[in-house]
Amino acid sequence: MEMVKIADHKRFQANGHDFVFMTQTGGIFELDGETQAVFNHELTKGKFTQQAFYAVLKGTKDNKDSLWNNLAGNRVLAPQKFPETRPMLPTPEFPVKTLVLHVTAACNLMCHYCYHNPEALNKGPQLSMELKVAKKAVDFLFEHSGDLEDLVLVFFGGEPLLNLNLISKTITYANETARKEGKKIDYAMTTNGTLLTDKTIGFLNENRIGTTVSLDGLEAVHDRFRRFPDGSPSYGVILPKLKKFLGKENPKPVVARVTLAKDVKDISKTLFHLLDLGFSEVGFAPVTTMETDFQLDSHQMMQLLDQFQHLSEIFIQLALKDEFLGFTNLVDLLVNLHEGDVKQYPCGAGIGMFSVDPRGGLFLCQRLTNDDSARMGDIFDGLDPKKLGQFRQDARLDKKSACKGCWAASICAGGCYHEAKIREGNLLSPNLHYCQWIKAWIETGLNVYGQLMNETPQFLDKLSMLRGHAPLFNQLI
Numbered sequence: 001m002e003m004v005k006i007a008d009h010k011r012f013q014a015n016g017h018d019f020v021f022m023t024q025t026g027g028i029f030e031l032d033g034e035t036q037a038v039f040n041h042e043l044t045k046g047k048f049t050q051q052a053f054y055a056v057l058k059g060t061k062d063n064k065d066s067l068w069n070n071l072a073g074n075r076v077l078a079p080q081k082f083p084e085t086r087p088m089l090p091t092p093e094f095p096v097k098t099l100v101l102h103v104t105a106a107c108n109l110m111c112h113y114c115y116h117n118p119e120a121l122n123k124g125p126q127l128s129m130e131l132k133v134a135k136k137a138v139d140f141l142f143e144h145s146g147d148l149e150d151l152v153l154v155f156f157g158g159e160p161l162l163n164l165n166l167i168s169k170t171i172t173y174a175n176e177t178a179r180k181e182g183k184k185i186d187y188a189m190t191t192n193g194t195l196l197t198d199k200t201i202g203f204l205n206e207n208r209i210g211t212t213v214s215l216d217g218l219e220a221v222h223d224r225f226r227r228f229p230d231g232s233p234s235y236g237v238i239l240p241k242l243k244k245f246l247g248k249e250n251p252k253p254v255v256a257r258v259t260l261a262k263d264v265k266d267i268s269k270t271l272f273h274l275l276d277l278g279f280s281e282v283g284f285a286p287v288t289t290m291e292t293d294f295q296l297d298s299h300q301m302m303q304l305l306d307q308f309q310h311l312s313e314i315f316i317q318l319a320l321k322d323e324f325l326g327f328t329n330l331v332d333l334l335v336n337l338h339e340g341d342v343k344q345y346p347c348g349a350g351i352g353m354f355s356v357d358p359r360g361g362l363f364l365c366q367r368l369t370n371d372d373s374a375r376m377g378d379i380f381d382g383l384d385p386k387k388l389g390q391f392r393q394d395a396r397l398d399k400k401s402a403c404k405g406c407w408a409a410s411i412c413a414g415g416c417y418h419e420a421k422i423r424e425g426n427l428l429s430p431n432l433h434y435c436q437w438i439k440a441w442i443e444t445g446l447n448v449y450g451q452l453m454n455e456t457p458q459f460l461d462k463l464s465m466l467r468g469h470a471p472l473f474n475q476l477i
């Protein structure tokens, strides 16, 4: 008789209810009644037969059949060896959806913690992308987009608004190409906000460019590291411009991205300050560096977790009133959980997304531009299929032996390649320095998810739709 087992899972509590997160399928179920009895029973800690399973259940044969089928159908019951169900691995022909253009290497700020090494950036040749490179990059995107209908072009730098003329011409060209190809193209940009003027604001809105502004919070916090090359602070320059921008009807959400550096204090204050300014969402990321002048130490990372947890509680309180708190880190995590994403790769870098440097070099992502190990060809001669194929083989989660058996692997998948390059010395290494943190954060997300699933499940659907996905609800058993 076939032996089965309960598939790998993590149990968690939310609001006094018992839940389970199935780590290989991404399913989240509330345990009650008979399912709780099953998960609590000694028998199910190992392998068992259907007959032995029925023996521990109460109720009629029909009830037992129904529970067995339900658990098997949801892949809570698994054969001893879990079948390989990972999605097909991307081939070199895998479609490209997003292309990030480094329209200039120059920046008018010199943020002390910048991963581009601001001193080198501002002293070296300030390379700007030329139109022929930008057009070729647009062609590359369309040619490699396969059957995808919705594509994304991101303008990045340096400070992209320093090359507005090129961006404008590139958008005209990309719109024409989209029309010819019968596809749709969206635009996004990350800017430091110092060059927002009536003209640039009008341009961003007219072209429906989804804009991310890098801003670190209240004036004193922001001005610690985000300064002009002459050392002068930038917050006072940005604020009136931002108010103008956020005071308009923006057709696309404008979001803030906060870099968290050493000794950062009150994250809640930062979040509410930025939301009060009119940003629709605020995302936080600890600075990626080995420099102890900026890096958050382990104590500070734990303080950060406390603050994220505090914000998560506020998020729930508001969600129960059907109100939204634009705390991007939690929204992204909840959407991942809601959609049951099972990641084989930590992000889309080198899969459906590439970045292009001003000369046309193709890199895994915007943060890895200029890193030779992340260079995958160029837009003139195309992707290097051998190097890309090797990356896609080596970057897979199942190649990261240290992550084997980790309950959080389907969400973390080893973490950001850029972070790994800086902190672990190799972009293919799992980010073992933050395992404890990321697991605690995902556990917080599971707890929030469980509470919302019980009390306002439709709110989870709304979050998915906010990210442009069809509603999809993790079913209750």
Ligand code: SF4
Pocket: 402, 403, 404, 406, 407, 408, 409, 410, 412, 413, 414, 415, 430, 431, 432, 434, 435, 436, 438, 439
């Ligand atoms: S890096 Fe750590 S938390 Fe992430 S999947 Fe690997 S072992 Fe798990």
Ligand code: SF4
Pocket: 346, 347, 348, 349, 364, 365, 366, 367, 368, 415, 416, 417, 418, 419
């Ligand atoms: S490698 Fe890191 S920075 Fe690059 S896209 Fe992935 S998560 Fe983002």
